[in-house]
Amino acid sequence: MAQTQEIEHQEQAHTEDLSFIRRYIFSTDHKVIGRQFLFSSLFFFSFGGLIAMLIRTQLAWPWKEIPVIGRTLYSSTGNILSPEGYPALVTMHGTIMIFFFVIPILSGAFGNFLIPLMIGAQDMAFPRLNMLSYWFMVPAFFIMLAGFFVEGGTAAAGWTSYAPLSALPTMIPGSGIGQTLWIVSLVFVGAASIMGAINYITTIVMLRAKGMTLFRMPMTIWALFITAILVLLATPVLTSVLLLLFFDRTIGTTFFLASAGGNPLIWQHLFWFYSHPAVYIMILPAMGMASDIISCFARKPLFGYRPMVYSIIAIAVLGFIVWGHHMFQSGMNPILGISFMTSTMMVALPSAIKTFNWLATLWRGQIHLTAPMLNALAFVSTFVIGGLSGIFAAATPVDTYIHDTFWIVGHIHYVLFGGSLFGIFAGIQFWYPKMFGRMMSDFWGKVHFSLTFITFNLVFFPMFLLGMYGMPRRIADPSNYNFLAPVQGINQFMTICAYILGLVQLILIANFFVSLVRGKRAVDNPWQANTLEWTTSSPPPKENFHTAPVVYRGPYDYSSPEAKEDWLSQTREPAAAPGD
Amino acid sequence: MGGVIPGASTFAGPIDSLFMIVLVITGAAFILVEGVLLYFLIRYRRRDGGKAEFTSGNRRIELTWTIIPGIMLIGLALYQYNTWLFTKVYLPDASEALTVGVISHQFEWQATYPGQDGKLDTQDDVTAPFNVLHFPVNKPVIIRLSSEDVIHSFFVPALRVKQDALPGRNVWLWFEGTQSGSFELACAELCGLGHYRMRGQVTLEPQADFDAWLADIAARGQ
Numbered sequence: 001m002a003q004t005q006e007i008e009h010q011e012q013a014h015t016e017d018l019s020f021i022r023r024y025i026f027s028t029d030h031k032v033i034g035r036q037f038l039f040s041s042l043f044f045f046s047f048g049g050l051i052a053m054l055i056r057t058q059l060a061w062p063w064k065e066i067p068v069i070g071r072t073l074y075s076s077t078g079n080i081l082s083p084e085g086y087p088a089l090v091t092m093h094g095t096i097m098i099f100f101f102v103i104p105i106l107s108g109a110f111g112n113f114l115i116p117l118m119i120g121a122q123d124m125a126f127p128r129l130n131m132l133s134y135w136f137m138v139p140a141f142f143i144m145l146a147g148f149f150v151e152g153g154t155a156a157a158g159w160t161s162y163a164p165l166s167a168l169p170t171m172i173p174g175s176g177i178g179q180t181l182w183i184v185s186l187v188f189v190g191a192a193s194i195m196g197a198i199n200y201i202t203t204i205v206m207l208r209a210k211g212m213t214l215f216r217m218p219m220t221i222w223a224l225f226i227t228a229i230l231v232l233l234a235t236p237v238l239t240s241v242l243l244l245l246f247f248d249r250t251i252g253t254t255f256f257l258a259s260a261g262g263n264p265l266i267w268q269h270l271f272w273f274y275s276h277p278a279v280y281i282m283i284l285p286a287m288g289m290a291s292d293i294i295s296c297f298a299r300k301p302l303f304g305y306r307p308m309v310y311s312i313i314a315i316a317v318l319g320f321i322v323w324g325h326h327m328f329q330s331g332m333n334p335i336l337g338i339s340f341m342t343s344t345m346m347v348a349l350p351s352a353i354k355t356f357n358w359l360a361t362l363w364r365g366q367i368h369l370t371a372p373m374l375n376a377l378a379f380v381s382t383f384v385i386g387g388l389s390g391i392f393a394a395a396t397p398v399d400t401y402i403h404d405t406f407w408i409v410g411h412i413h414y415v416l417f418g419g420s421l422f423g424i425f426a427g428i429q430f431w432y433p434k435m436f437g438r439m440m441s442d443f444w445g446k447v448h449f450s451l452t453f454i455t456f457n458l459v460f461f462p463m464f465l466l467g468m469y470g471m472p473r474r475i476a477d478p479s480n481y482n483f484l485a486p487v488q489g490i491n492q493f494m495t496i497c498a499y500i501l502g503l504v505q506l507i508l509i510a511n512f513f514v515s516l517v518r519g520k521r522a523v524d525n526p527w528q529a530n531t532l533e534w535t536t537s538s539p540p541p542k543e544n545f546h547t548a549p550v551v552y553r554g555p556y557d558y559s560s561p562e563a564k565e566d567w568l569s570q571t572r573e574p575a576a577a578p579g580d
Numbered sequence: 581m582g583g584v585i586p587g588a589s590t591f592a593g594p595i596d597s598l599f600m601i602v603l604v605i606t607g608a609a610f611i612l613v614e615g616v617l618l619y620f621l622i623r624y625r626r627r628d629g630g631k632a633e634f635t636s637g638n639r640r641i642e643l644t645w646t647i648i649p650g651i652m653l654i655g656l657a658l659y660q661y662n663t664w665l666f667t668k669v670y671l672p673d674a675s676e677a678l679t680v681g682v683i684s685h686q687f688e689w690q691a692t693y694p695g696q697d698g699k700l701d702t703q704d705d706v707t708a709p710f711n712v713l714h715f716p717v718n719k720p721v722i723i724r725l726s727s728e729d730v731i732h733s734f735f736v737p738a739l740r741v742k743q744d745a746l747p748g749r750n751v752w753l754w755f756e757g758t759q760s761g762s763f764e765l766a767c768a769e770l771c772g773l774g775h776y777r778m779r780g781q782v783t784l785e786p787q788a789d790f791d792a793w794l795a796d797i798a799a800r801g802q
Contacts (some may be wrong), residue, residue, distance in 0.1 A: 086773075165771060216703070305637065307637070341664070342654070346654070353649075362620040394601075396599050401599070480776055560634055
């Protein structure tokens with residue numbers, strides 16, 4: 001008797017042991033995979049942020065020894081940054097933030113976690129492919145980080161890696177093995193993205209709950225759906241061009257080498273054919289999340305739901321015919337600049353429509369200024385600056401001056417930090433209770449928000465002024481130019497603000513981790529929101545819903561006269577109409 | 581831009597005024613959007629017992645804020661065409677201009693001037709020292725830009741000129757200086773570890789001074 005018990009006990013322990021790995025590491029559960037993407041993205045967010053601090057330090061006090069840190073990081077070059085180190089830092093900051101943070105957190109973390117829950121599915125259509133998608137990211141992480149330890153250091157040709165700088169190993173120290181590792185790593189990232197995209201598209205098309213028509217889907221799902229289509233169409237182009245570069249570097253092809261009949265502009269065309277849509281891959285999901293959060297905390301239906309959907313589709317379509325605006329000064333035929341300028345001006349229109357609809361959603365609302373709402377509103381207000389500053393760059397003659405200056409750096413950071421990152425902050429704090437079953441502190445969320453919003457603007461708004469002064473991007477030492485002497489003080493001011501901005505993020509990290517153990521237990525629907533993920537428990541069970549949800553209405557019936565409360569879940573049956 | 585980096589070429593007028601026009605339009609849009617946002621946040625803050633208005637859109641309003649910004653954006657694009665054609669697409673008549681070859685490589689610029697015959701790529705070409713570029717003022721200058729290694733970008737903020745230099749290909753650009761003086765030339769495309777110090781000095785001077793300088797360089801070269 002005792003013996004059988006012992007055996008049973010051992011077997012039980014064995015299955016539990018197995019299930020721990022199956023449940024938390026090699027899991028096929030979209031919620032676990034979403035959290036895996038979340039944690040690895042947040043790690044790379046911190047890493048990319050620390051690199052930004054080193055960049056800012058160099059720009060403010062070029063070639064000065066940083067106390068303690070200089071001795072640790074730059075010991076091989078006399079405790080100061082080396083001239084080749086600066087392009088390496090710039091390259092890694094951009095690469096990590098784009099490919100290891102913004103894209104994976106939006107599509108990987110939020111896409112994974114939210115798609116099945118918000119459409120009422122038990123899991124993704126292809127759970128194993130989903131797991132494989134994450135496990136294609138893991139080698140990418142290590143291969144990219146390995147670049148820091150190889151001879152010549154990590155890739156240093158910019159996140160755009162223009163050929164032939166990136167094709168000829170002799171041109172810059174990082175263009176040795178580091179550049180090759182960069183290519184291989186991004187091929188893995190691309191494969192992971194494509195697997196994810198196939199899965200998201202299939203899931204959204206096939207696995208929607210009964211009654212969840214396409215035009216009852218929340219904006220977050222629409223945005224993730226269109227984003228997945230963009231990923232599916234654009235990423236193979238990036239992967240192809242990366243492989244061409246790989247061949248140029250390793251087996252002697254000359255796709256980008258003019259000396260043997262190749263053409264360096266081909267790299268730019270193909271790279272931007274992916275990387276311009278990638279800008280929308282990095283912003284559309286944040287737009288979707290901000291739409292849902294703003295509607296929820298204004299307690300009011302999203303204004304212009306269908307125009308919002310159509311404008312996302314318009315952005316995605318137009319996004320494929322604007323890549324040439326990165327190349328106005330590249331030496332491509334300047335006549336093409338005219339068509340690319342016109343299409344670029346057009347792509348600003350759907351963004352404007354979205355902004356007006358967000359504002360109209362607030363009109364006559366009952367606005368609750370919670371931490372997620374404040375971040376979503378910051379998304380709107382800074383995205384406006386990002387968008388408007390892009391119009392200067394779209395205007396080709398003005399672009400002649402501001403192209404490749406800090407104007408562009410300011411523009412991209414207003415879109416990706418001001419836009420995407422505030423959207424991500426909003427999303428994390430909004431869905432945290434559903435992900436982890438506990439609430440984050442709203443008070444510390446607001447402290448984090450206020451300080452981030454202020455210092456963000458103090459760091460990035462002056463970049464437009466630097467752009468007007470003509471300060472080129474990616475130069476390690478602005479003091480080398482007399483015409484930049486007047487802006488050195490501004491550079492130092494921005495750096496000090498950047499340090500504060502960096503430190504403030506510790507509040508978010510602390511809030512995140514402390515709340516995991518000490519946060520208030522979350523109820524199923526803490527925000528009194530309408531969408532399906534709030535109808536199940538927090539966190540949801542393995543199969544997501546205890547009973548399969550049936551959808552009767554759109555996601556935005558806030559303050560409907562049909563209900564006593566100011567919200568109306570998508571699963572609520574409509575009151576029987578007279579005559580039924 | 582004119583306020584911070586005074587212009588010194590015929591491009592400065594049109595480019596700076598386009599910048600101002602875009603600044604005024606986007607500035608107005610910025611103030612409008614942020615103002616309305618702030619107003620709504622204060623005006624429609626949560627009140628106890630109240631319920632938000634149950635409205636989900638309005639076709640007429642949607643059409644209004646689609647068509648008006650649409651027309652403005654297209655108009656803004658059309659408005660740029662002439663300046664773009666003037667600055668980048670059409671080159672001046674070569675017989676009235678000075679044509680100079682500029683070759684870039686890591687991390688230097690080098691200008692080559694035509695000699696007595698007025699043609700580049702002939703025996704009497706005059707090659708200037710690295711990073712020293714002289715041009716006559718009030719005369720169109722056509723530059724034949726190329727690179728010997730990677731992509732560089734020829735950026736003279738005061739002249740409102742920027743053009744990437746490509747290996748294996750000549751790219752043509754032009755400008756006409758309006759102010760004598762010395763201006764910095766910066767590389768604006770990441771080109772390697774010395775990108776930040778790929779700096780040239782552009783001098784614009786009256787034709788007579790330019791001729792004397794060129795003769796001096798030619799004499800020293802022989």
